[in-house]
Amino acid sequence: MTNEKLKRTLSGRVTSNKMNKTVTVLxxxxxxxxxxxxxxxxxxKYHAHDDSNQFSIGDxxxxxxxxxxxxxxxxxxTKLLTDESNT
Structure with a gap:
């Protein structure tokens, strides 16, 4: 068993990507x-780090x-579950 604490994960929709390397997730x-x-x-709403500015509104x-x-x-x-072009 490792000593590393389990990190919380949440899933939500990107509502804003206007900031540099940051997205707002609802x-x-x-x-x-x-x-x-x-x-x-x-x-x-949470501000989340997006290092490569790859996520767009609706993802x-x-x-x-x-x-x-x-x-x-x-x-x-951490990852894209579905993007807005598929919905």
Whole structure:
């Protein structure tokens, strides 16, 4: 067993790629309301590092937690799950 801690991974849609080497990823999760039982969609935006500026708006990507790279950026894009041209 390795000593390395497992890193959190999330998947979401790229909503902005206007920054240099950074994309904004919208991650949505569904949870059940504790009293009424209705499913609610909660969303959060993360800034993720995109070293080669290859991801465009609408791409569905996977991001992984990493050391803080700037004030707001501590996630890194690992792979493209689906791109916007296929949807």
């Amino acid at each position: 991650v949505e999760r569904r949870l059940k309301h504790p009293l009424y039982g209705k499913f609610i969609t909660r969303s959060k 569905f990507v996977q991001i992984v937690e990493c050391k803080p790279l700037s004030k707001t950026k501590s996630w890194m894009v």
